[in-house]
Amino acid sequence: MAFSQSISRKSFPFPPLFTKTHSISSSAPPISEDSLVSAAVSILKHHRSKSRWGHLRSLLTASKNNHLTSSQFSQITLKLRNNPRLAIRFFHFTVQHSLCSHSLLSYSTVIHILCRSRLKSQALSVIKSAMCVFTETHEQNTAIPVAILEALIKTYRVCDSAPFVFDLLVKACLESKKIDLAIELHEMLKSKNVFLRTDTCNSMIELVSKSRGCFAGYDLYRNIFDLDVDKVSKKQIGVKVVSPNVNTLNVVMVGFYREGLVDKVDEVWEEMERMGCVPNLYSFNVLMAAYCDDGRMEEAMRVWEEMENKGLNRDLVSYNTVIGGFCGVGEVVRAEEIYREMVMKGIESTCLTFEHLIKGYCEIGDVNLAMLLYEDMYRKSFSPESSMVNVIVRALCDKNEVSAALEFWSMAAKKHEAVMKKENYESLTRGLCQQGKMEEALKVQAEMVRKGFEPNSGLYDTFIDGYMKQGNETMASKLRKELLSKQMS
Template identity: 25%
Template sequence: MLVSLFCEIVSPTGSGRPEILALMKQLRRTCATHALSTASNCLIKAYGICYDAQATLDMLSHLCRLGYVPSAWACKFVLKFVAHSNGPEMVVAAYDQMKRSQLTLDVDSLNIVTGSLFKAKKADEAFRLWVEMIEVGVKPHIYCKMGNALKAVDHCESMESHGIKINCYIVGYLLQCLRKLGKTSEVIVHFKKFRDSGMHLDKVVYNIAMHAYCKLGNMNEAVNLLNEMVARGLTPDGIHYTCLIHGYCLKGEMQKAQQEFVKMLEEDIKPDIVTCNVLATGFGRSGLVMEVFNLLKDMMDLGLEPTSLIYGVAIDSLCRQGNLSEAEELFYIVEEKGIDNIEALYSAMVCGYLNSGWTDDAYKLFLRVSQQGHLLDNFSCSKLINGLCRDGNVKGASDVLSMMLKQNVVPDIVLYTPLISAYCQTGDICTALFWFNDMVGRGHSPDATVCTVLMDGYCRTDQFQEACKLFDQMITLNIKPDVVAYTVLLNGAVKETLQRRGQGIAEEWRHYLRAKHQKLLSSMEGEDIEPDVQCYTVLIDGLCKAEFLEEAQVLFDEILQKGLTPDVYAYTVLITGYCSHGEITKAEVLFQEMKDKLMTPDVYAYRALTYGYLSQGEIVKAEDLFQEMSQMEDKGMSSDVLTGSVSQQKTLKS
């Protein structure tokens, strides 16, 4: 309302414009400070609505001359207005005017100015201001935010060579920017450069360099830096020791990590929760259960309350050691006692059940804690959904996802994919589509994996054309299909072609399949995608079923020529093809080749060759092969499917 009133007063058509300064002068004598600030802000905004940037800047100056101290918001408003309307040169002029009025600018205002200085090609001035900002504790958003930290370092070095002094605070900020950008090696290079220049560096800068060495796995240099700090009169604190402990944990050198922890205690440096979390996680990953529990005891002695993360590590470690009952006992004790962030504890126990193969117990715990209003983390939910899908409990996996949505947690695409895949594998394409559409409706862009899963579902339910439509949509949306996607379509083409044959379409079905495969292979070549063994196997299977056996053999040889290794399935589809067309000798050669390569033929290879012998009337060979397969039963191969056929042939011959 006040902005509207001021707009009426100061507008070019208004009657009260000359009196506005007199009004503001009167307000300054009679109003409280906060009311004055509000009035000046509203007046500046009104000028921004009614006039140009120069007029608005002039009004700000008039207020200063009246004794007003415009707020940081007002200064930012004017600078932003000037930047949008007049360009960088006037922003710099406005900043100079504000400096003369001794106005205080916030970080956003200073960033507008530095950005304008760079645009005006006044980099030295921009970096002078940038240095001033850092020295007073303001963190600028300029080069380092944009990812040009190396350029910022070069400018600082150039400024120093021109006598513009920089200090360890600026160096620390630059190195931190490099670290956040993942430029770990550059952190070390520039740390050495600044250190060797004789500049005084503080503990923060040393910690950043130590972190970089730890991340690169160079623990000797990290320790050397700690010793160098001490030699320079800087006393290491818990952050430096935690850095070393984390580095050793990353390398799996838990004994050395524990030694650093003990050294902290000996030097009377109290570890904090972060230190203990890092060490506990390292112990857990290395399977050192007793060390985790000893750390819990140490924390109690130090007066530190163990976090849910550390209890979770203990539970996970017990489960991985096969001590599920002990993990459950600890879980119930901690749950009953109560703890902050208890969801981490629940997540650990669910993962513990899953790691032990107790999927039903994990699911029951999930349901219980969800009904209490708690929710597991995404990793645990993803693992639970995968476990339920693997065990055939697709309904349970669907319930987990539904429960997440009910609690306003939007799952990521990784959580949707196994559920969509499970429904596709069961042939329930409608429910798979429901979850796919739900995923897209919640703002997730499909990736190649989930699209391929859905295409496979279409092919399984005899909807090859729908799979092709989805493939075309992938291309339109710039989702690059991989070799798996092409393999699914190639296999779908085989299935569709066999249906055409069953519907009575004559010789043309064979050439239809070849044309489909050639089109897909040309598309693969255009995308620079090479077929893998699975892709070749599908192609060979299709050619065998279409009675192009010579071409199938050529493809099989191509696998070997490319340095790939055909697996059992590749051999089996070609053996089956030869046996189906009475070329038993060629099938026998391939079968023996598998054995020579120490590959165990599967039941389908045995079945194909046995039927081949039976069709040729070679009962003895069939019997011998049948007996050989019977000896494989201990390895999980069932021969029952062939028993009737062999016996029937023997009876017929007798």
């Protein structure tokens, strides 16, 4: 029976070449290209999975070149398009055993077949693999992602692919931090009247904002959505109108918020309303955070009330944002009111909730309440940031409770691996010297040096004064000489 003939499942599960009564002879004539493709497809489709791969290798050994060409691989894979998982296994098998001279076109075939079955993560993985494998292209000065795009366009229709295949290519560039190439691909596709999904565009804008600044992100946003061309002109020149969504505007707002440009956040909010984009909970939280960080609590509470009027349920981020805002301006009582409302709503506190309140009480000098909150926080198994530990140490030192500050610090360093600031080392040392506890002060100062903080002249003066109060002229004189030597060196 010839290879080109179809094989019935009832008669033979695979070509006669591989029945027990036949074997491949080294003197057998080479298999033709058409027969090779047909035989490989039959083995892959009808053979049992355990022996499939061994027979496939035997088939390729008997072929003219002992391996598949890129074109042959694509022909075989296209016949497996309704079984994409088998297609990807076949692809990995040929790569693992070097059984195919793969090209960008054969990679593209696999990518399209995975996309048409909505296997996005696998398709993305193959795209990334292609970007690594093909470090050079036949055309000089052509970047690999651009070459991959050209190959995907060539094979798109024959593979009956899905449009988001181009989004995956751009996503691969973004994840590889190839920003300029991602933008170039977008422009190339746009020139062919192929438009990326809005969420892909949002990812581009977000990455540009983070890496190149909020204004670069804003410019890209306006360019992607043709916001500097009015709708009438777009229709006249035949430009497709693609509109941003609320998540696009959120990304732009976050870019300005990250750099502290509250007025720009306001402008984007107004732009959102002009475009008819309905702000979501995330939008309100970003606007409110911008006001809170800027100390504009009256405007933040206006947003807070508007959220309720819009029927939006405030979440943990909303509450933590407002609590932090009130603590930041010293209105801890208001922050406590919001905290109690949060608890009544059944929203669980986080480490950040406690840190806001603790820092707030420390700032207004109520260290006792701050310590009570810390104990409550610790009971809930939260581990505070070093910044919060430093705030408590500083507040205790300011209250002249140096022993309590030292005890708290020793505990926090062990339990939370907290790192103390230089200023707090100096405050502890100064306080202990003033109390005449010179030995403890020396231990703190030694720890400070081990952490890489060199003592300044003010700290030397503190020790000298401490020893003078004890009547220890010898140590005071020794420190004066050491300080003078440092100043002259």
